[in-house]
Amino acid sequence: MTRKAFWQGNEAVLEGAVAAGARFYAGYPITPSSEIAELASRRLPALGGVFIQMEDEIASMAALVGASLAGAKAFTATSGPGFSLMQENIGLAIMVEAPCVVINVMRSGPSTGLATKPAQADVMQARWGTHGDHPAVALVPASVSECFSLTVAAFNLAERLRMPVFVLSDEIIGHMRERVEVPPEGSLEIWERPRPSGDPSEYRPYRPGPDGVPPLAEFGGPYVFHATSSMHDERGVSANDAGTAAALIARLGAKVLRNWELLPPPEIVDTASLLGSGHDRPGKGAKPAGGVLLVAFGSSARSARQVLVDHPERFVTLFRPRTLWPFPEAELSALVEDHESVVVAEMNTGQLVLEAERVVAGRRPVRAALRSDGEIITPEEIWEVVCGRRDARAGRTGESWSGTGGSGR
Amino acid sequence: MKDRTAGPTRSRARGYTDYLDEAALPHIWCAGCGNGNVLKALLGAFASRGLDPRMTVVVTGIGCWGKADDYIRTNAIHGTHGRALAVATGVKAYRPELAVVALMGDGDFATIGGNHFIHAARRNIGVTAVVANNLNYGMTGGQYSGTTPAGSLTSTSPYGHAEEGFDLCALAEAAGAAYVARTTAYHYRQMETLIAEALGVDGFSLVEVLTPCPTYYGRLNREGSAPEMWRALKERARGGSFGCLVRRDRPSFAERYAGVQAAARAGTGTEVGPDAR
Numbered sequence: 001m002t003r004k005a006f007w008q009g010n011e012a013v014l015e016g017a018v019a020a021g022a023r024f025y026a027g028y029p030i031t032p033s034s035e036i037a038e039l040a041s042r043r044l045p046a047l048g049g050v051f052i053q054m055e056d057e058i059a060s061m062a063a064l065v066g067a068s069l070a071g072a073k074a075f076t077a078t079s080g081p082g083f084s085l086m087q088e089n090i091g092l093a094i095m096v097e098a099p100c101v102v103i104n105v106m107r108s109g110p111s112t113g114l115a116t117k118p119a120q121a122d123v124m125q126a127r128w129g130t131h132g133d134h135p136a137v138a139l140v141p142a143s144v145s146e147c148f149s150l151t152v153a154a155f156n157l158a159e160r161l162r163m164p165v166f167v168l169s170d171e172i173i174g175h176m177r178e179r180v181e182v183p184p185e186g187s188l189e190i191w192e193r194p195r196p197s198g199d200p201s202e203y204r205p206y207r208p209g210p211d212g213v214p215p216l217a218e219f220g221g222p223y224v225f226h227a228t229s230s231m232h233d234e235r236g237v238s239a240n241d242a243g244t245a246a247a248l249i250a251r252l253g254a255k256v257l258r259n260w261e262l263l264p265p266p267e268i269v270d271t272a273s274l275l276g277s278g279h280d281r282p283g284k285g286a287k288p289a290g291g292v293l294l295v296a297f298g299s300s301a302r303s304a305r306q307v308l309v310d311h312p313e314r315f316v317t318l319f320r321p322r323t324l325w326p327f328p329e330a331e332l333s334a335l336v337e338d339h340e341s342v343v344v345a346e347m348n349t350g351q352l353v354l355e356a357e358r359v360v361a362g363r364r365p366v367r368a369a370l371r372s373d374g375e376i377i378t379p380e381e382i383w384e385v386v387c388g389r390r391d392a393r394a395g396r397t398g399e400s401w402s403g404t405g406g407s408g409r
Numbered sequence: 410m411k412d413r414t415a416g417p418t419r420s421r422a423r424g425y426t427d428y429l430d431e432a433a434l435p436h437i438w439c440a441g442c443g444n445g446n447v448l449k450a451l452l453g454a455f456a457s458r459g460l461d462p463r464m465t466v467v468v469t470g471i472g473c474w475g476k477a478d479d480y481i482r483t484n485a486i487h488g489t490h491g492r493a494l495a496v497a498t499g500v501k502a503y504r505p506e507l508a509v510v511a512l513m514g515d516g517d518f519a520t521i522g523g524n525h526f527i528h529a530a531r532r533n534i535g536v537t538a539v540v541a542n543n544l545n546y547g548m549t550g551g552q553y554s555g556t557t558p559a560g561s562l563t564s565t566s567p568y569g570h571a572e573e574g575f576d577l578c579a580l581a582e583a584a585g586a587a588y589v590a591r592t593t594a595y596h597y598r599q600m601e602t603l604i605a606e607a608l609g610v611d612g613f614s615l616v617e618v619l620t621p622c623p624t625y626y627g628r629l630n631r632e633g634s635a636p637e638m639w640r641a642l643k644e645r646a647r648g649g650s651f652g653c654l655v656r657r658d659r660p661s662f663a664e665r666y667a668g669v670q671a672a673a674r675a676g677t678g679t680e681v682g683p684d685a686r
Contacts, residue, residue: 024503045673050502050666055528059495062488062525066468066499069486070507074499092489092496219466219484219500220507226478228487229471237433238479238487 003182009147009174010035010077013103013167014043016151017075019188022101023049024072026063028056028082031115032171033105036077057082061089061102064164068098069227071218073155077103080122081112083129090164091130094252096227097162097206097214099193101154104166105174108374117374118171120298121348126166127325133249135256138166138325139264140297144178150322153264156191160262161255162213168324170347172299172376196223206248207234212255256326264322266331271312274305288315292386293339293364295319295332295356299376300345306379307386315339316386324352329359336360345369345382350393367391423459425452430482437476439547441627441635443594443620443642444474447541450597450618451512452481454604458508465508468497470517472548474541477512491522494529497536505535505663508608515542519575520555530584533612534662539604540577540615541594543622551625562629577617582655587612589655594620595642596651603653612661619645 007015014036017025025040041051050067054060057078064074078086083104093100106122108114122129126138137157139150151167158165196203196215205225208214214234217223230238231245239245294316296304301320308316317335321328336342342360344353345368353368360366369385370392371377384390429452438444455465465483469475471490478485488496493511501509518526518540529536545563546552552565556574563570581589588610590603600618607614621627621638632638 024499026499026502042673045666045670046676048670052498052502054495054498055524058492059498059525059528062492062495063499063502065488066486066496066501067503068499070466070500070504072503074503088489089492089495092492096486220464220504222463224462224482224484226485226487228478228485229489230487 001184003184005180005182006177007144007148007180008035008177009141009144009169010105011039012144012147012180013077013151013169014039015182016148017101017155018043018047019148020073020152020155021190022073022075022155023047024064024067024074025049025051025076026054026060026067026074027076027078028054028060030079030082032107032174033077033079033103035174036103036105057085058088061086062092064100065089065093065096065098068093068100069096069219071220073099073159075101075103075155077105079105079107080109080119083122083125087125087129091132091134092229093164094130094134095229097216098164098227099158099162099216100164101151101158102164102166103151104168106168106170108372114374116171118299118376119347119372119374120168120170120300121351121372122168123324123346123348123351126168133253135163135253136166136325137161137163137256137263137323138168139322140168140324141173142298142301142320143173144176145180146322147173148180148182150264152188152190156189157262159193160191160213161259162193162216163256166325168298170299200224204234205236206232208251208255212251212258260326263326266322266328267320268317268331268335269305269308269320270317271308271315274308275312289340291315291317291339293317293319293335293342294345294382294386295342295352296345296382297321297324297352300347303377303379304345304382307382310379311383314386327355327359332356332359336363339364341388342366343369343382343385345377345385347371347377353393368393423456425449425456428452428455428460428462428482430480433480436480438473439624441621441623441638442473442547443543443618444477444541446594446597447474447539447600447618447620448477448480450600451477451510451539451604453601454608455483457601457605458608460508460608464506465510466497466500467510467512468493468500469512470514470522472514472517472546474512474514475517491517491520492525493517494522494525494536494538498529498532498534501534501536502662502666509536510608511536511538513538513540514547515540515544515556515577516546516554519577523555527580527584530581530586530613530615532662533585533587533659535611535613537604537607537610537614537616539607540617541620542577542617543620543626544574545622545626547622547625551622551629561626563626564629578615578650578654581615585613585659586615586655587657587659587661588614588653590615590653591617591619591651593642593646593651594618595639596646599652606653611664612659
């Protein structure tokens, strides 16, 4: 039976991890994520799992790779400074295709920044933080309930795709409390990593299955295997030739894209769907004048949603990615021409807006509501940009958003 | 001290070739390098312990000795530079019944990975570190490392090295390792015996193997030809601290964490943390 809980976002992440089958946590304390470590240290050993506080985040991420290949559903939680240290072995996890989940409860940066205040400034770090060409999957909860459900989804994707998957939460989402409808035990859909079958001497740990993902054995079972951070062939043996390198890089990227339908889809709401039929926009399929496509994720999406509630007279569609990477470009692109402009709201100096501009591709003007002072963007600030009275990037003068005026570009 | 590898994994007499991937030979190491000897001694120790390749995980870092897993037929992770012990800690913490061995050079173990080294020893995680110490970075062209002696000439200390090197065994002892030994690549029998002993230790064990790098360190410091370096190694072992240096019973991480799991199951933990109730 569904149970009601009143959880903190970080607590919901831990509950989601446990429900998904996580049994190994390695991490290092950091605000505003530490509740996840503390709860993991309490919960996992009772489940026969392991919590270990490592000497730093470099070691934490390395330990995840080791435990993952030894069969564990493994995870860690951190914030910006720790996420930076993890990048090295995030690359290792990508290369050896070790399933694991990294929770980044984002805070203001760069460096120590505002250690207790929120930001959404790790958008591009999540995509390109570790060196070299590589795929990235990042999920972005906007509520405590989604801290639970998207953490479960992150484990499922990590296992199914054999790669690290990020959950980008932030200080607001991580520390707020909301009611969560917890699904009954056993009702969740839980995915496991693809396992090998057949003769152990024939096992090739990097020979892809039909979905592009190679079956993964675990240390201590009947299959003996090598994993390497170097370019490697299907046996996991390092190989320096161009053909092997090209094939591996291509497959690592393709295994995500060809499984696109597994990724949590964006939420798309407009005034009518949010407030009910009384606010139907005139003529279904028509394109009301002045329509704005508003793009926001995580805690900024909560303020963005309030814009729709506060201004039912204006046609605004909220496009809220649940999967930030790979960016849901087809879904966004399909909506662009039904609107007269696009507005991106995010707590940074303009990261996701670059991706939106790429997708919009000049078809409509793109404006931005940005904030990077450790405070949440308010609905009023977003409304000003929706109305075209402000644009954080107009003129790109480098002034703070409140100091820039003008509409569009 | 408990012997964790005795028992079911000791099924039949094995030889080092049971663990050697002969198809991967010849190896990449330079003529006169000691790594080949260390590899044979390591695999000989595996054989004398009767390790089951399925229950054995070799974790390597980056460097000349970090390539050793290419020639070993057990499970293996060739990881990132300096992080072999952290990866190995993840394997061992989750699956304590596996034999976990970390192979690192002095760059990996004592320099970029120094923090992981002292914490693995403090934590007493049941990993055997076999460290080939050749006093410099061979793979990248002979730069100085955390064990390079003061005054040495390397490709990044052309006027003589301005820093002292670590005594790895003393550091391991101070950090809490359960077993610490030193030998040289020349002393094959001792090397194999010490590694086999280390593999039987429940907690963290270190076998430091001094090995020559005639290509860089020896050449730059005018230590003569490879045979001359090997003779010097033989003599050196007469003077210093060699053999098993530390052997002490300390509860391993696995033993202590089993206690944590039991306490957690019994619900005897102290309620601390954000939502204690």
